[in-house]
Amino acid sequence: MPSFLWAALAALIVAVDPVAGYVAExxxxxxxxxxxxxxxxxxxYAGHLALPSTGQRMFYWLVEAETNPDTAPIALWLNGGPGCSSLVGFFTENGPFVVASDLSVKRNPYAWNRHMNMVYLDSPAGVGFSKPLLNASDYNNDVTTARIFEFLGVFFDAYPTYQKRPFYVTGESYNGMYIPYLVHQMVAKPKPTINLAGFAIGNAYTDTHIDGKAYYDWIYSHALISLETYTALKTHxxxxxxxxxDGTxxxxxxxxxxxHESKVSSDIGHLNEYYIYGDVCLLNSTKQTQSFTYHRVRPSVRGNIGPCADVFTQAYLRLPQVQQAVHVTDGLVAWSECNDDVSRVFTGSASALDKYPLILSKGLKVLIYSGDADSNTNFIGSERWLTSEGLKLPVVSxxxxxxxxxxxxxxxxxxxxGLNYSTVKGAGHMVPATRPLHGLYLIECFIHGQDVCDKELQYPVDRLEYVSGLVDSVESQHVTPAEWLALVLPLVVAVGAVTWYAWWKRVLVLGKKTLPSTKGSIN
Structure with missing residues (x-):
C-alpha cells in the first residue's frame, strides 16, 4: 500500500478511536x-502517552515477543536512579538491541523479549523522553508510582490485546523502592484491565539503613578496604x-x-562500584563517540562495546533521525542516561518494607535477585532486610x-x-549486562516456570565461556555446526601435525637401526 494511504488510514483510526490510534501512530x-x-x-512501538490527570507525556517503547507475541505474557521494565531512563536498560541490559562504538545497532542475543512482550517506560516525567520537568514536590515515591500506575491504565487501554495476559513488573536498583510502592497501589486498588501476576527486582535498594550499612561490610569482605579501616568504621x-x-x-x-579513609583507600574514583570486576569507561565526553581509535574497545559478552555502552547509547539517542523514528517529534531532546535535576530534588523514603505485608498476602509471584559483584546495593543488605533486620520471612526451602x-x-x-531470593554469581548491579545468559535464564524460569525453561526453551551460547574455549560448558546450548568446526578444526590439525612428526621421527630412528652399514665395503 502506498505510504500516503497508510497515513490516511492512520488518521482515520485516530479520528474514530484516539486510544486505538496510538498503535497505528x-x-x-x-x-x-x-x-x-x-x-x-x-x-x-514507541511514543508518548498522556496522563489524563496531569497531561504529562510519558515515553514508552514496546517490543513484542519474538515468539508467540499474541499469547506471550507482558512485562514492564523500569530503571532506577531515581531519575534514570529505562532506555538504559533497553540498550545496555536486556533490550533487543545494543549500540556499538560506531553508533551502529546490533542484536542482543540475551534479550528478554524472546518469549515475552516488554515495555520500557521513562519515569518520572522529566527523565529521558518523558515530559515535562516537574516541580520538586512531584518527585517522590508516592507521586512517581501513582503516575506509573496511571500510565499502565492508559497503556492497557491503548493496547487491549494485553489486558488478559499475565503482567509482571521488573526493574533494578531504586526499584527496590518504586516497585513495592507501585505494586502496593495495584493490589490495593486493582484495575480490571491489568492482570498483575508478579514482580522481580534486581539488586533492590529497599531500606536506606540496612542497605547503607551493608555497603561497608561488603567492601571489606571483598578486599577494597583494610582491616584497620573496617575496624575503625565499626568502632566509631x-x-x-x-x-x-549520607549526612542525615x-x-x-x-x-x-x-x-573518608574508606573512600580514599578503596580509590572509588577509579572503581566500577556497580561491578567491581569490570572496567570503567575511559571516554571523557560523548563528543568522542565518533573517534574511538585511542580507546581500547575490547570484545564483551554483548558485542564489541566494552564498558562504554551507556556513552554510545546516549550519542545514538540524541541523533535526530533516531528521535524521529521513535516518535519524539516536538523538538530535538538532549537525551541523558539520568537527569541530575530530578535526582537532586527527589525526596526518597527510608524504607519500602512496610509495603510488603499486603503485597505478599496476595499470592503474587515474587523474585528478589542480587548480582554478587555489586558493592553499591549488595546481597548482604538484601538478605538482611528479607530476614533478621527487616521482614523476618520464614524460610520454606x-x-x-x-x-x-x-x-x-x-x-x-x-x-x-511469599517470595524467592537468588544470587547471580559474578554479576554486577546490572545483572542482564554482566551475566546475560544466567540473567535471561533466571527471569524466563521465573516467568514461564522451571519445566518450560528446561524442556521447551533453547538458549544462546554464554560468550563468557565460549570464547575461553570451555566447550564442555556449552554442550546443552545447541552450538551450530560452524561453531563446532571453528573450535575443533584447529585441534584436529594440531594433533595431526604432532602425530605426523612423531611418526616421521620414529621412521628415521628405525632406519638408522636396520639399514646395513657401508663402512669398509669392498664396493
Whole structure:
C-alpha cells in the first residue's frame, strides 16, 4: 500500500478511536543504523502517552515477543536512579538491541523479549523522553508510582490485546523502592484491565539503613578496604554508619575520618562500584563517540562495546533521525542516561518494607535477585532486610545452588514465605549486562516456570565461556555446526601435525637401526 494511504488510514483510526490510534501512530517502521545479520523479527512501538490527570507525556517503547507475541505474557521494565531512563536498560541490559562504538545497532542475543512482550517506560516525567520537568514536590515515591500506575491504565487501554495476559513488573536498583510502592497501589486498588501476576527486582535498594550499612561490610569482605579501616568504621560509626555516611546524622570526627579513609583507600574514583570486576569507561565526553581509535574497545559478552555502552547509547539517542523514528517529534531532546535535576530534588523514603505485608498476602509471584559483584546495593543488605533486620520471612526451602542452561553453577537460591531470593554469581548491579545468559535464564524460569525453561526453551551460547574455549560448558546450548568446526578444526590439525612428526621421527630412528652399514665395503 502506498505510504500516503497508510497515513490516511492512520488518521482515520485516530479520528474514530484516539486510544486505538496510538498503535497505528507509534509503530516503528525503521530503526536507524541497524546493522545486524539477523533481521528484526518482531513489531515495536514507541511514543508518548498522556496522563489524563496531569497531561504529562510519558515515553514508552514496546517490543513484542519474538515468539508467540499474541499469547506471550507482558512485562514492564523500569530503571532506577531515581531519575534514570529505562532506555538504559533497553540498550545496555536486556533490550533487543545494543549500540556499538560506531553508533551502529546490533542484536542482543540475551534479550528478554524472546518469549515475552516488554515495555520500557521513562519515569518520572522529566527523565529521558518523558515530559515535562516537574516541580520538586512531584518527585517522590508516592507521586512517581501513582503516575506509573496511571500510565499502565492508559497503556492497557491503548493496547487491549494485553489486558488478559499475565503482567509482571521488573526493574533494578531504586526499584527496590518504586516497585513495592507501585505494586502496593495495584493490589490495593486493582484495575480490571491489568492482570498483575508478579514482580522481580534486581539488586533492590529497599531500606536506606540496612542497605547503607551493608555497603561497608561488603567492601571489606571483598578486599577494597583494610582491616584497620573496617575496624575503625565499626568502632566509631557503629550501627549509625549509613546515616553518618549520607549526612542525615551528625557523627563523631573519628567516624567521619574512617568514612573518608574508606573512600580514599578503596580509590572509588577509579572503581566500577556497580561491578567491581569490570572496567570503567575511559571516554571523557560523548563528543568522542565518533573517534574511538585511542580507546581500547575490547570484545564483551554483548558485542564489541566494552564498558562504554551507556556513552554510545546516549550519542545514538540524541541523533535526530533516531528521535524521529521513535516518535519524539516536538523538538530535538538532549537525551541523558539520568537527569541530575530530578535526582537532586527527589525526596526518597527510608524504607519500602512496610509495603510488603499486603503485597505478599496476595499470592503474587515474587523474585528478589542480587548480582554478587555489586558493592553499591549488595546481597548482604538484601538478605538482611528479607530476614533478621527487616521482614523476618520464614524460610520454606533451604539455601542451595542453581545452575544455568550451560550447566555452570550460576548462583544460589533460597525460598521464603511469599517470595524467592537468588544470587547471580559474578554479576554486577546490572545483572542482564554482566551475566546475560544466567540473567535471561533466571527471569524466563521465573516467568514461564522451571519445566518450560528446561524442556521447551533453547538458549544462546554464554560468550563468557565460549570464547575461553570451555566447550564442555556449552554442550546443552545447541552450538551450530560452524561453531563446532571453528573450535575443533584447529585441534584436529594440531594433533595431526604432532602425530605426523612423531611418526616421521620414529621412521628415521628405525632406519638408522636396520639399514646395513657401508663402512669398509669392498664396493
Amino acid at each position: 507509534h509503530k516503528i517502521t525503521s530503526l536507524p543504523n541497524y546493522n545486524d545479520d539477523k533481521p528484526i523479527n518482531f513489531d515495536q 560509626c557503629q550501627d549509625d554508619i549509613s546515616e553518618c555516611s 546524622k551528625q557523627c563523631s570526627p573519628e567516624c567521619h575520618a574512617a568514612l 533451604k539455601w542451595k545452588s542453581w545452575f544455568g542452561p550451560d550447566k555452570q553453577l550460576a548462583g544460589y537460591t533460597q525460598g521464603y514465605q
